[in-house]
Amino acid sequence: MKEVLRFENVSMHYHSKQGETVALQDVSFSVNEGEFVAIIGPSGCGKTTLLSLAAGLLSPTKGKVYTNGGSFGYMLQKDELFPWRTIEKNIFLPLEIKRADTPEHRARALALAEKYGLSQFLKNYPSSLSGGMRQRAALIRTLSVDPDVLLLDEPFSALDYQTRLSVCDDVYKIIREEQKTALLITHDISEAISVADRIFVLSKRPASIIAEHAVAFPETEPLKRRENKEFSRWFELLWKELNV
Amino acid sequence: MKNEVNYSREHLLYLSGVKKKTVWVNVIRVAVLVLLLSLWELSAQCNWINPFITSSPSRILKAIAELYENGTLFYHVGTTLWETLVGFFIAVGLGYGIALLLWWSEAFRRISEPYFVVLNALPKIALGPLVIIWCGTGSGAIVFMTVLIGIIVAILNMLNGFMATDENKLLLMKSMGATKLQILTKLVIPSSLPNFISMLKINVGMAWIGSIMGEYIVSKAGIGYLIVYGGQVFKLDLVMSAVFILCILAALMYAAVALLEKSVIKNR
Numbered sequence: 001m002k003e004v005l006r007f008e009n010v011s012m013h014y015h016s017k018q019g020e021t022v023a024l025q026d027v028s029f030s031v032n033e034g035e036f037v038a039i040i041g042p043s044g045c046g047k048t049t050l051l052s053l054a055a056g057l058l059s060p061t062k063g064k065v066y067t068n069g070g071s072f073g074y075m076l077q078k079d080e081l082f083p084w085r086t087i088e089k090n091i092f093l094p095l096e097i098k099r100a101d102t103p104e105h106r107a108r109a110l111a112l113a114e115k116y117g118l119s120q121f122l123k124n125y126p127s128s129l130s131g132g133m134r135q136r137a138a139l140i141r142t143l144s145v146d147p148d149v150l151l152l153d154e155p156f157s158a159l160d161y162q163t164r165l166s167v168c169d170d171v172y173k174i175i176r177e178e179q180k181t182a183l184l185i186t187h188d189i190s191e192a193i194s195v196a197d198r199i200f201v202l203s204k205r206p207a208s209i210i211a212e213h214a215v216a217f218p219e220t221e222p223l224k225r226r227e228n229k230e231f232s233r234w235f236e237l238l239w240k241e242l243n244v
Numbered sequence: 245m246k247n248e249v250n251y252s253r254e255h256l257l258y259l260s261g262v263k264k265k266t267v268w269v270n271v272i273r274v275a276v277l278v279l280l281l282s283l284w285e286l287s288a289q290c291n292w293i294n295p296f297i298t299s300s301p302s303r304i305l306k307a308i309a310e311l312y313e314n315g316t317l318f319y320h321v322g323t324t325l326w327e328t329l330v331g332f333f334i335a336v337g338l339g340y341g342i343a344l345l346l347w348w349s350e351a352f353r354r355i356s357e358p359y360f361v362v363l364n365a366l367p368k369i370a371l372g373p374l375v376i377i378w379c380g381t382g383s384g385a386i387v388f389m390t391v392l393i394g395i396i397v398a399i400l401n402m403l404n405g406f407m408a409t410d411e412n413k414l415l416l417m418k419s420m421g422a423t424k425l426q427i428l429t430k431l432v433i434p435s436s437l438p439n440f441i442s443m444l445k446i447n448v449g450m451a452w453i454g455s456i457m458g459e460y461i462v463s464k465a466g467i468g469y470l471i472v473y474g475g476q477v478f479k480l481d482l483v484m485s486a487v488f489i490l491c492i493l494a495a496l497m498y499a500a501v502a503l504l505e506k507s508v509i510k511n512r
Contacts, residue, residue, distance in 0.1 A: 055419050074419035080412050084434045096430065097420040145420075 004070045004149050004181050005054055006030040010063035011206075012049050022206035023049045026063070029200050029209060031149070031183055036175070038184045038192035041202030042242060047185040050207075051151045054183065070181075073147030075155045079138035081126035087137050088113075088122040094145040109144035116140060116174055131159050132167045139171055143178060150175060152184040156191065168195065169222045176220070189242065193234045194222035201241045211241050299484040307481040308489070321489060324455055324466040327383050328497075331390025332451035336444065338391070339398025346399070347406040347432065348424070364400060368392045368454075372461040381462045389461070390454030394447045401446065405439025406432050441505045448497050452490070467493075 012024040023046035031037045041047050052058045053065050055072045073094075081090045091109050095101040113119060118137055126134055135155065142150060155171065156164045172195050175182050186192055192199050193215060201211040215234065217225045225231060251259070281301050287293045288300030295303060311317035346353045371392065379385035409432050417427045459468025467486045474482030 052415075057415070057418055072419070074416065076412050076416060078412060080410075080416045082413070082431070082434070084437070093430070094420045097417070097422045097426055151419075 001032040001034075002068070003030050003066075004033050004068050005183065006066040006068075007050075007053070008064045008066065010053060010060045010065060012046065012053065012058065013061040024053075024060075025206035025208045027202075027207065027209055028063075029212070031181060033148075033181055034179060036172075036182045036184070036195055036197050037200070038186060038196035038198070039200045039202060040186055040189055040192045040238065040242065041207055042204050043187050045202050045205050045207040047187070047202065047207075048153055050202075051153050051183070051185055054149075055151055070148030071145070073142035073145065073150050075138060075142050075150060075152045077154045078158045079126070079131075079134040081134055081137060081141070083126055086123050086125055087118060087129070090126065090137060091118075091122075091141045091144050093141060098145055100145065105144070108146070109140070112143055112178075113137075113140050130163075132163045132170070135159065135167050136170060136174075139174060143174075143180070148181060150180050150182040152182060152186075154186050154188070155184075157186070157188070164191075165223060165226075172222050189235055189238045190226065190231075191222075193231060193238070194225045199238065201238060213238075296478075297480060299481045303481045304485045304488055307479075307485040311485070320466055320470055320486075321493070323383070324459065324468065325493060327386045327390060327458070327466065328451045328455040328493075331387045331394065331454055332447060334387070335391045335394030335398050335451065335454075336447055339395045339443075339447075340402055340440075342395075343399045343402035343406060344428070346403050348428070353403075360396060360400060364396045369457055369461075375458075376462050381464070385462050386455055386458030386466070389458035390451050393454035393457070394450040397450055398443055398447055401439060401443040402436070405436035405443070408439070409435055438509060441501070441509065444501045444504070445498065448494070448501055452494050452497075456490070 007027050007029050010024055010027045011022065014021040014023055027050070029037075029039075039047065039050065049058065051074070053060055054067070055074055056065075056067065059065075081087070082093070085093070088110075091113055092101060092106060095105050095109065110119075110122075113122060116136060116139075118133070118140060121129055121133065121137070126137070129137065138155075152171075156168050159167055168191060184192065184195060196215055199213045199215055200209050201213075202208070203210045213234075217228055217230065219225050219228060284298075285301045288295035288298065288303070308317065311320070346356065368389070372389070375385050375388050375392070379388045413431055413435070414427065417431055422430070455466070456468040456471070459466045460472055463469040463472075467490055470486040471483050474480065474486065
């Protein structure tokens with residue numbers, strides 16, 4: 001299997017007048033093509049730093065991040081749709097940024113929007129959509145430039161519990177169907193178990209990887225996984241690891 | 245959008261209640277104005293107050309009619325309106341541009357900060373004599389004064405708006421690989437639109453302060469000139485008329501900005 005992202009002994013230090021903070025300490029892991037990898041860790045342990053490093057927005061203090069030339073799409077906690085743009089224009093935003101705003105690319109983005117049930121909202125402004133629909137629009141926006149790897153920074157945490165379960169299911173299916181590689185960062189253990197092929201557990205700050213698990217379920221859909229008996233066993237295991 | 249919804253009786257009652265309240269507020273607003281004006285007029289007519297000092301609505305109308313008849317009304321109004329608008333647009337435009345530069349360069353922002361703080365606190369009227377010497381005694385000096393008073397407020401307000409851009413949206417743009425120019429045009433400028441509108445509203449007031457104050461210091465025409473002249477020759481009817489005209493013009497300009505706001509910010 002082809003590796004699309006690899007962290008090799010990555011450390012990250014932040015400097016401020018108050019002193020130096022070590023956010024990440026000697027983190028190594030890799031993500032293979034087509035995999036759904038989740039990284040869980042306690043709040044404030046440097047999860048977002050990790051994604052920023054993966055996306056190339058930061059460079060590590062020590063160590064190396066290999067990306068194999070792939071392109072990344074970032075999905076944040078909130079949908080961050082621009083309220084002054086229609087859904088359609090929001091979806092075209094990455095195309096404009098990458099100067100790839102061609103009719104073919106637009107058509108591809110619109111086809112995605114249509115496939116995933118956004119066509120009736122294209123001319124609407126984000127404020128008229130529900131939270132779930134907005135997050136779906138945000139995913140289509142991320143996918144519009146056809147990135148190789150999706151970086152998901154707790155993309156469901158701003159939603160209420162009900163919506164969250166269904167949006168998680170939704171996003172998972174879309175990512176699988178589009179055969180994307182995904183790296184999800186979250187503090188929500190059950191969310192990680194319900195979507196991931198592999199899970200890495202991060203310690204408290206300075207964060208380093210304390211465990212790696214290959215999660216195998218006969219079911220693939222997040223909601224179905226949650227009904228499996230194995231689910232609670234995984235939950236307990238990860239819960240203990242997070243709280244050592 | 246949905247006009248053909250059948251509301252329940254309770255909701256219709258509620259709606260008519262709301263409407264009634266609005267109507268009442270408007271009626272009372274007008275009534276207060278009428279009451280005050282008639283009281284003023286009555287007091288002047290009956291000599292309870294000295295109309296020579298306090299003027300009266302009828303005398304104000306007469307004074308305005310006189311100005312109109314001798315053909316100077318529109319000359320004075322036009323002069324001040326021109327100075328105000330030119331000053332307003334220069335202050336807003338230049339202020340916006342400088343705020344953009346300050347947003348762009350952190351070094352420039354940090355270095356210039358104390359200067360702007362001092363300039364903001366400085367009463368610009370203190371520069372009056374300098375303005376006369378630099379710009380002469382014509383309209384130029386008054387426009388300059390207007391710009392001087394408006395521009396610092398414009399810069400600081402806009403910069404605030406630019407700097408308040410949502411951190412997560414900035415992160416999103418960066419993750420897409422946006423250049424600084426793209427971040428500016430696609431995120432910072434559109435997201436600061438509400439700040440732009442509120443800056444315009446503040447600057448409407450600033451522009452009138454600037455032009456009238458400018459005319460106080462140096463002028464041969466304009467509404468500020470009429471006020472000063474009227475005061476000097478004790479024609480208080482003239483002073484009151486000028487103030488009355490000023491009220492109307494300022495309200496109209498504010499209404500124009502409010503109209504702009506409505507048309508621009510409908511989707512947020």
